[in-house]
Amino acid sequence: MTESPATKPANGDVCQRVKNGLKPDRNGLLKSLHRCHEQQPKHHCHPEEEEEVHAASHHGSLYNRSFIESFEETPMLVAVLTYMGYGILTIFGYLRDFLRHWKIERCHIAREKEEQKDFVPLYQDFENFYTRNLYMRIRDNWNRPICSVPGAKVDLMERSSRDYNWTFEYTGRVVHDVINLGSYNYLGFAENTGPCADSAAEVTIKYGVGVASTRQEIGNLDRHEEMEKLVAKFLGVESAMAFGMGFATNSMNIPALAGKGCLILSDELNHASLVLGARLSGSTIRVFKHNNMQSLEKLLREAIVHGQPRTHRPWKKILIVVEGIYSMEGSVVRLPEVIALKKRYRAYLYLDEAHSIGALGSRGRGVVDYFGLDPCDVDVMMGTFTKSFGAAGGYIAGKRELIEYLRSHSHSAVYATSMSPPVVEQIITSMKCIMGEDGTTIGLKRVRQLAENTVYFRKRLREMGFIIYGNMDSPVVPMMLYMPAKIGAFGREMLKRNIGVVVVGFPATPIIESRARFCISAAHTKDMLDRALSVISEVGDLLQLKYSRHRIQPSLARPFDNNVYEDIDD
Amino acid sequence: MNFKNFTEYLAWLYYQYLLITGIYVLEPWEKSIFNSILFSAIAMVIYTSYVFVPIHLCLTLQLSVMMQNYL
Numbered sequence: 333m334t335e336s337p338a339t340k341p342a343n344g345d346v347c348q349r350v351k352n353g354l355k356p357d358r359n360g361l362l363k364s365l366h367r368c369h370e371q372q373p374k375h376h377c378h379p380e381e382e383e384e385v386h387a388a389s390h391h392g393s394l395y396n397r398s399f400i401e402s403f404e405e406t407p408m409l410v411a412v413l414t415y416m417g418y419g420i421l422t423i424f425g426y427l428r429d430f431l432r433h434w435k436i437e438r439c440h441i442a443r444e445k446e447e448q449k450d451f452v453p454l455y456q457d458f459e460n461f462y463t464r465n466l467y468m469r470i471r472d473n474w475n476r477p478i479c480s481v482p483g484a485k486v487d488l489m490e491r492s493s494r495d496y497n498w499t500f501e502y503t504g505r506v507v508h509d510v511i512n513l514g515s516y517n518y519l520g521f522a523e524n525t526g527p528c529a530d531s532a533a534e535v536t537i538k539y540g541v542g543v544a545s546t547r548q549e550i551g552n553l554d555r556h557e558e559m560e561k562l563v564a565k566f567l568g569v570e571s572a573m574a575f576g577m578g579f580a581t582n583s584m585n586i587p588a589l590a591g592k593g594c595l596i597l598s599d600e601l602n603h604a605s606l607v608l609g610a611r612l613s614g615s616t617i618r619v620f621k622h623n624n625m626q627s628l629e630k631l632l633r634e635a636i637v638h639g640q641p642r643t644h645r646p647w648k649k650i651l652i653v654v655e656g657i658y659s660m661e662g663s664v665v666r667l668p669e670v671i672a673l674k675k676r677y678r679a680y681l682y683l684d685e686a687h688s689i690g691a692l693g694s695r696g697r698g699v700v701d702y703f704g705l706d707p708c709d710v711d712v713m714m715g716t717f718t719k720s721f722g723a724a725g726g727y728i729a730g731k732r733e734l735i736e737y738l739r740s741h742s743h744s745a746v747y748a749t750s751m752s753p754p755v756v757e758q759i760i761t762s763m764k765c766i767m768g769e770d771g772t773t774i775g776l777k778r779v780r781q782l783a784e785n786t787v788y789f790r791k792r793l794r795e796m797g798f799i800i801y802g803n804m805d806s807p808v809v810p811m812m813l814y815m816p817a818k819i820g821a822f823g824r825e826m827l828k829r830n831i832g833v834v835v836v837g838f839p840a841t842p843i844i845e846s847r848a849r850f851c852i853s854a855a856h857t858k859d860m861l862d863r864a865l866s867v868i869s870e871v872g873d874l875l876q877l878k879y880s881r882h883r884i885q886p887s888l889a890r891p892f893d894n895n896v897y898e899d900i901d902d
Numbered sequence: 903m904n905f906k907n908f909t910e911y912l913a914w915l916y917y918q919y920l921l922i923t924g925i926y927v928l929e930p931w932e933k934s935i936f937n938s939i940l941f942s943a944i945a946m947v948i949y950t951s952y953v954f955v956p957i958h959l960c961l962t963l964q965l966s967v968m969m970q971n972y973l
């Protein structure tokens with residue numbers, strides 16, 4: 333029986349605690365907030381005058397460590413040249429489309445059939461044009477089959493294309509020992525040897541690979557229960573539940589938490605799964621600027637002052653949806669500020685720790701640990717096992733009522749088959765390793781190693797003069813390439829030198845901000861990093877990628893929007 | 903970048919040109935179309951300036967002399 337979010341009781345038992353209503357004390361809250369910001373004018377009003385070091389000096393009470401995040405501005409000339417490059421490629425795209433249309437050249441890609449000619453065109457929007465005419469030309473950089481465990485080094489299957497990437501042929505050869513800077517293998521648990529793999533193998537023999545039934549029917553195993561208890565303990569919350577797919581954890585649980593009459597405030601760079609979940613929920617969605625607390629606060633205030641559109645009733649719930657580490661930007665959420673805002677305005681917080689769990693914090697317990705906050709301040713903690721734990725799936729953790737509510741109401745809890753026991757075992761052993769419950773300090777060492785590698789890698793890249801985005805502690809390191817041809821060239825040149833990198837362009841990033849994204853792992857040794865760095869430097873010189881104009885010292889922040897602030901002040 | 907000889911330097915320059923204009927990703931025949939259009943345009947600009955600029959200069963000079971006489 334499917335219960336649509338709209339027909340659900342609006343305040344499930346989890347959500348009784350808070351209503352974002354018009355309450356007499358609201359003004360008091362606003363005032364206190366206002367004052368609080370006036371005491372810190374330096375931080376918000378003159379960001380351009382200083383390096384963006386949101387350190388203890390500005391938010392003494394909020395941040396217990398320096399928060400350095402940089403997004404150097406795109407140099408003007410580079411931006412112009414990038415647009416010019418796209419312009420030229422677009423012209424050639426039109427030329428090729430013209431040739432295909434008149435059947436002068438063969439069309440390799442899907443197109444309308446003869447009998448569909450008079451219908452609404454299917455393949456004429458910009459994304460299709462882009463795929464056909466730009467992406468296809470450098471497609472050899474993506475979707476590469478590998479033939480080994482994706483650890484610190486990886487073996488690639490060599491392939492070649494005779495028709496400019498429309499089709500590929502495998503040559504049968506293998507490119508061995510490519511240094512892997514592309515996997516989200518933060519703690520290096522993607523291994524096929526060692527304790528995790530051994531116990532997963534054991535469990536496979538004992539339990540098989542799956543029971544093909546849902547948790548609510550006969551798919552519930554003792555391993556699942558153990559894992560959920562362990563996850564809750566790891567995160568320091570009351571209860572947790574796990575799902576077989578991280579993406580579905582987001583997209584199926586947000587609709588269970590929010591519905592019509594609720595407001596979702598979502599960061600503009602949130603992952604597709606969060607966006608999908610928010611849209612499926614049927615709530616009103618408002619988007620705030622990436623990691624911009626003024627923007628979030630403005631939306632919160634407006635939501636509380638105006639309530640729902642037309643009726644002006646208060647919102648049933650306000651849910652703030654943020655991620656721990658943003659995987660394209662390498663930025664870390666300003667969690668202390670988000671929590672302060674959430675408390676002040678009585679909203680709920682949904683934190684997606686897909687990339688940060690395991691990768692941040694002194695004990696590897698995600699952003700909450702990184703900032704030294706109380707996990708109970710985050711209402712819904714979500715994360716995936718896909719990255720740091722070298723497994724698959726996602727979890728939701730929080731208060732016991734929340735989890736119990738989700739167990740019976742979430743679509744993915746009710747309908748999805750339960751997780752495969754070997755995967756569960758991998759999660760259990762890797763998590764125990766991080767917690768030190770296996771009696772070793774391997775896990776802790778890996779967490780430290782990752783932090784060390786990250787700082788080292790970022791520092792060296794910055795010194796070389798590349799434009800690096802994001803927080804200095806984030807193991808996702810985006811390096812800007814900008815020009816469309818350089819996306820392809822960088823990937824190819826790096827692979828020629830036996831380094832595997834991920835290059836990212838539109839539509840995953842804004843059209844001019846193409847980048848390469850390095851993911852640092854605890855499994856990378858200093859030698860590997862040094863080799864990778866020297867190759868990056870070499871290719872950087874060859875392709876002229878060292879765009880940065882501020883050498884060594886942290887660069888200027890992405891400018892804050894001051895006017896966001898002005899119109900709330902009066 | 904240090905280059906062994908001049909040809910290497912030229913090759914590097916050409917590579918930069920390919921990357922910046924984006925034609926690095928094009929197929930060879932498209933590259934040659936782009937190059938021939940660009941270079942013929944540049945050649946024409948140079949040719950026209952070679953042919954017409956002296957004439958224009960002469961005319962301007964004459965005009966200014968005439969204006970001076972007239973005043």
Ligand SMILES: Cc1ncc(COP(=O)(O)O)c(C=O)c1O
Nearest residue numbers: 577578579603605686716718725
């Ligand atoms: C922020 C975020 N949430 C959710 C997911 C989905 O996780 P999974 O790959 O386990 O389905 C991802 C994965 O890329 C992610 O980056």
